[in-house]
Amino acid sequence: MSAAPESILRAPTPAAWVEDALRHVPELLQDHANCEKKAASTALALMFAYPEDRALAAPLSRLAREELRHFEQVARAMTALGVPYIRQRPGRYAQQLRTLLRTSDPGRKLDLLLTAALIEARSAERFSLLAPRLPQPLARLYAELAGAEARHFTLYVGFARDNAPQEWQERLQLLAVHEAQLATEPDAKFRFHSGPLGLPLDAPRTP
Numbered sequence: 001m002s003a004a005p006e007s008i009l010r011a012p013t014p015a016a017w018v019e020d021a022l023r024h025v026p027e028l029l030q031d032h033a034n035c036e037k038k039a040a041s042t043a044l045a046l047m048f049a050y051p052e053d054r055a056l057a058a059p060l061s062r063l064a065r066e067e068l069r070h071f072e073q074v075a076r077a078m079t080a081l082g083v084p085y086i087r088q089r090p091g092r093y094a095q096q097l098r099t100l101l102r103t104s105d106p107g108r109k110l111d112l113l114l115t116a117a118l119i120e121a122r123s124a125e126r127f128s129l130l131a132p133r134l135p136q137p138l139a140r141l142y143a144e145l146a147g148a149e150a151r152h153f154t155l156y157v158g159f160a161r162d163n164a165p166q167e168w169q170e171r172l173q174l175l176a177v178h179e180a181q182l183a184t185e186p187d188a189k190f191r192f193h194s195g196p197l198g199l200p201l202d203a204p205r206t207p
């Protein structure tokens with residue numbers, strides 16, 4: 001069972017980002033491949049950080065394997081389309097989301113779970129937006145991934161609720177506002193989770 005990504009996202013992806021993505025398909029795929037590896041590594045990091053939490057271990061192990069299969073699917077699509085594998089510097093999104101994470105537990109665990117939920121929900125939303133606009137075989141792949149990432153964000157929200165029944169909603173509100181800014185405000189670099197291309201709001205402006 002999965003919920004709609006919009007149920008936790010505070011702002012929809014701007015239409016301009018979708019148009020940017022369609023003009024930057026090689027960069028989209030290169031960053032998407034990185035995101036799948038990162039999603040697997042996030043699940044593994046949680047398993048290492050909280051080995052005593054048996055409720056997390058088995059679902060996160062399955063999730064990590066699923067993300068690595070997604071990586072293999074994107075990698076095959078890149079090969080089929082002749083998109084080169086290059087090292088790409090990450091955008092601002094994940095790094096800036098992490099600035100709000102609390103540094104000690106129990107708060108840190110809840111923040112890690114909610115941040116993972118938001119990233120998965122944004123991914124699901126963007127796959128759904130892109131699937132009808134991309135040619136095959138990407139359209140089919142992205143439609144399939146939209147469903148998988150929606151399941152993942154639902155799983156992470158469930159973990160957050162179980163871990164902090166009193167606090168999770170309030171904390172989600174705070175993190176979701178920050179996430180929505182990062183996903184919607186103008187961004188210098190196009191990435192899977194970037195804002196639409198433009199001059200960042202904090203960039204120096206000439207008078």
Ligand SMILES: [Fe+2]
Pocket residue numbers: 036039066067070145148149
């Ligand atoms: Fe994935």
Ligand SMILES: [Fe+2]
Pocket residue numbers: 039067120148149152
């Ligand atoms: Fe995922």
